[in-house]
Amino acid sequence: MLIKKPADIPPSDITSKDLYLNRRKFLAGAAIAGTAAATGIGLRELAFPSSLVEANAKIDGIQKSSFNTTEKITPLKDVSNYNNYYEFSTDKYGPAGLAKDFKTRPWTVKIDGLVKKKQELDVETIIKMAAPEERIYRHRCVEGWSIVVPWVGFSLSELIKKADPLGQAKFVEFTTIYDPRQMPGQKLPVLDWPYVEGLRMDEAMHPLCLLCFGMYGEVLPNQDGAPLRIVVPWKYGFKSAKAIVKISFAEKQPVNSWNKAAPKEYGFYSNVNPTVDHPRWSQAKERRLGEFFKRPTLMFNGYDQVASLYNGMDLRKNF
Amino acid sequence: MKPIRFFKPVIFLACLAPLAALAWKAYSGNLGANPIEVITHATGDWTIRFLLITLSVTPLRKLTRQPWLIRFRRMFGLFAFFYGVLHFLTYIWLDKFFNFHEMLTDIAKRRFITVGFTGFLLLIPLALTSTAGWIRRLGGKRWQMLHRLIYFSAIAGVIHYLWLVKADIRKPLQYAAILALLLGYRIFVWLQSRFKAKKPSPLSRPTIEVSEG
Numbered sequence: 001m002l003i004k005k006p007a008d009i010p011p012s013d014i015t016s017k018d019l020y021l022n023r024r025k026f027l028a029g030a031a032i033a034g035t036a037a038a039t040g041i042g043l044r045e046l047a048f049p050s051s052l053v054e055a056n057a058k059i060d061g062i063q064k065s066s067f068n069t070t071e072k073i074t075p076l077k078d079v080s081n082y083n084n085y086y087e088f089s090t091d092k093y094g095p096a097g098l099a100k101d102f103k104t105r106p107w108t109v110k111i112d113g114l115v116k117k118k119q120e121l122d123v124e125t126i127i128k129m130a131a132p133e134e135r136i137y138r139h140r141c142v143e144g145w146s147i148v149v150p151w152v153g154f155s156l157s158e159l160i161k162k163a164d165p166l167g168q169a170k171f172v173e174f175t176t177i178y179d180p181r182q183m184p185g186q187k188l189p190v191l192d193w194p195y196v197e198g199l200r201m202d203e204a205m206h207p208l209c210l211l212c213f214g215m216y217g218e219v220l221p222n223q224d225g226a227p228l229r230i231v232v233p234w235k236y237g238f239k240s241a242k243a244i245v246k247i248s249f250a251e252k253q254p255v256n257s258w259n260k261a262a263p264k265e266y267g268f269y270s271n272v273n274p275t276v277d278h279p280r281w282s283q284a285k286e287r288r289l290g291e292f293f294k295r296p297t298l299m300f301n302g303y304d305q306v307a308s309l310y311n312g313m314d315l316r317k318n319f
Numbered sequence: 320m321k322p323i324r325f326f327k328p329v330i331f332l333a334c335l336a337p338l339a340a341l342a343w344k345a346y347s348g349n350l351g352a353n354p355i356e357v358i359t360h361a362t363g364d365w366t367i368r369f370l371l372i373t374l375s376v377t378p379l380r381k382l383t384r385q386p387w388l389i390r391f392r393r394m395f396g397l398f399a400f401f402y403g404v405l406h407f408l409t410y411i412w413l414d415k416f417f418n419f420h421e422m423l424t425d426i427a428k429r430r431f432i433t434v435g436f437t438g439f440l441l442l443i444p445l446a447l448t449s450t451a452g453w454i455r456r457l458g459g460k461r462w463q464m465l466h467r468l469i470y471f472s473a474i475a476g477v478i479h480y481l482w483l484v485k486a487d488i489r490k491p492l493q494y495a496a497i498l499a500l501l502l503g504y505r506i507f508v509w510l511q512s513r514f515k516a517k518k519p520s521p522l523s524r525p526t527i528e529v530s531e532g
Contacts, residue, residue, distance in 0.1 A: 082352035090487035093351055143485070145353055190486045261486055280429055280482065289352050293416065 057219045059132055059152050067208060068136040069302075074147040076216045078289050083223045084141060085242060086190055087176065087183040099222035102182050104243075107227050113248035114169040123227050127213050129162060130154040134217070135210050135231070140272045140301045142236035146286045151231050152214030157205045159247070165201075169249035172204045173197070174230060174241035191257045197241035198254030198268065199232065202309055208233060234303040236270045267319040271310070272301035276319050323390055330391060334398045337365045338405070355413045362406035367480065367494055369399035370473040374501040381508075393449050396469065400446040403439050431482035438475030441468045470505075473498055 081096045088095040107123040132152050140146040160172070178194035180186040186193045203209060210231040213220055220226040225242030232239045238258050258266035265279050274284045274297040285294040300306050310318075341361050344350050350357045373395040380388040415422045425432045445466055447453070454462045477498050481491040 078352035086486070092353075145356070188487070188489075280431055282425075287353070287355065294414075 056221075059214045059218060061131060062152055062214075062217060063131050063133045065133040065135050068134070069138055069148060071136075071138065071148045072290075073136065073150055074289050079147055079149055079215065080221045080224060082289065084143075084237065085185075085223060085225070087185045087193075087195065087243070088223065089185050090190060095223035096221075098184060102222040102226070102243075104222060104227035107245075109228065109244060110246040110248075111163045112246055113173070113250050114166040115249055116164040116166065123213075126159060126211070126228065130158040132214065135212075135233075137210070137231060137233040138301050139231070139233065139237055139240075140286055140297065142238055142266070142270070142278065142283075144281060144283070144286050146288050146297075146301075148288075149231075150216055151210055151212045152217065152220075153210045153212035153231070155207045156209045156211040156230055157207065159211055160204060163247070163249070165249040168251050170201050171250045171253050172199050172201060173246075173248040173250055173254035174199075174244050175246035175248070176241055177243045177245045191261050195241060195257045196254060197230075197239055197256045199230075199239070200253075200309075201249075203232070203306075206306060206309065208303060208306065234271055234300040234306045236272060238266070239270050269310075269315070269318045271306075271315065271319075272297060273299060273315055273319070275299075276316055323387055327391070327394070331394060334369070334394070337361065337402070355409070359406065359409045359414070362402050362409055363480070365402040366399055366406050367473070367476045369395055369402055370469065370476055371494065371497050371501065373399055373469065374473060374498070378501060378504045397446060397449060400442045403442055407436075407439055431479050434475045434482065435479030438472045438479060441472040441475065445469060445472075470502060474502075 082092050083095040084092055085095040085099070088098040105123070108120045109123060109126060111119050111121060131154065133154055134150050134152055136148060136150045138146060139149050165172075174197045176195035176197075177183070178186060180193075199209070210233075212225070212229050212231045213227060215221070215224060220229065225240075228244050229242040230240050230244070239256070253268060256266075256268060258270075259268055272283075277283055283297055286297045287294050341350075341358060345354065345358075373392060376388055376392040376395065380386060411417060411422060415425070426436050427433070445468055448457065448462065448465060457465065477491060477494045480494065481488060484491060
């Protein structure tokens with residue numbers, strides 16, 4: 001069987017990102033124009049294409065980070081067209097198209113639970129809380145594939161410090177937006193919507209844990225969790241909640257969506273761990289997108305600096 | 320006779336279309352971010368689909384009274400086996416890289432692989448004995464008994480799919496529903512023939528029901 005490896009394309013043949021994105025913008029624009037012409041409405045949208053303006057905008061003043069891996073970055077085309085985002089579709093090739101018109105502005109995030117002051121923050125305010133950094137992280141999906149992504153954001157701890165949680169807060173819970181009109185996947189009871197994820201406080205405070213609003217130097221594409229998500233690089237991908245509308249502090253461990261759906265298969269911790277299999281498949285190896293052979297999966301996805309968070313814990317039990 | 324001679328090559332080529340589409344996408348670099356996953360899923364999907372197509376020949380033939388349809392059944396069955404072989408090769412080559420130890424561990428440990436592999440094994444004797452010569456050698460009755468293994472192979476295939484998906488079981492359930500319908504039809508026919516055999520009505524003509532699986 002012929003399998004064309006993307007890596008074999010000489011760099012000169014790769015369409016420049018600007019051209020690629022402009023083409024997409026043009027096509028999206030043409031589609032809107034076509035629809036508007038056909039229906040005779042949507043003139044306002046034509047004049048002020050609200051959702052298109054924000055996509056692919058450059059983020060200024062991005063700082064370098066010391067957490068970066070030097071591994072080869074997965075092409076943007078793959079990271080933005082292969083998404084596990086069940087709110088849109090259970091088909092990984094679906095969200096790229098289905099999330100195209102997802103509204104990411106205006107957007108507010110509720111800071112809730114055990115905090116000094118409950119508040120609702122505008123996403124623009126949150127993004128300005130600290131200087132944006134580029135974090136080139138390995139990202140390992142529980143399904144056995146992985147990518148390397150240059151995320152843009154800053155440590156979640158910056159937001160948590162400003163949120164000022166109370167002493168008895170031991171966990172943080174993240175809730176994804178629930179809006180089935182915009183997210184067709186939420187019309188199906190595949191998971192118990194809205195999507196909920198959680199971290200222990202010390203995990204959330206770890207500098208590696210990223211509050212993310214961009215990738216590849218630009219604003220996060222909708223299908224990758226815009227406008228605001230977290231990235232927890234030492235855990236399986238589903239722990240990194242997308243399109244967050246609520247961050248809540250609690251004393252009790254939150255029940256995360258996948259754990260609720262299949263408690264024997266997805267735990268609360270879900271640290272990347274090659275020695276603990278998923279009940280239905282091995283986690284010892286992974287397929288890095290763009291590579292032919294599988295590579296061994298690393299403990300904590302190679303982020304050994306988090307190991308001390310789990311001292312004395314049985315990671316087989318707390319999978 | 321004539322339409323069959325014309326249709327056979329057409330349907331043969333149509334059965335190859337899924338493979339051609341896959342090969343074309345591979346050649347033009349359009350298999351997406353994870354080509355091996357796409358190949359695995361496509362070949363697996365078409366194995367189940369051809370099993371279901373094969374199993375629908377008999378009901379279709381009887382319900383529409385088009386006896387000539389039976390002449391396509393072997394071809395469909397062999398295509399199910401063909402896509403099953405491709406699916407298995409994808410797994411053993413592109414997923415396990417001919418690491419037989421790893422493969423055997425998988426088969427023993429992962430129930431969705433155990434059941435999928437069983438379904439595949441069951442198809443091998445059917446493919447081998449699919450010729451007219453083997454029907455003669457085994458005798459019609461015994462050949463028919465043997466080829467009822469396809470029921471178990473199809474059930475195994477659908478369970479394999481059902482046990483593999485993470486949360487969205489809509490597609491495997493669709494296959495399961497179609498399979499239930501196709502097997503249900505056979506159970507219905509069987510019960511009907513038993514009922515008739517037990518209680519011969521004085522008015523009825525002698526029933527010569529040749530069940531064809």
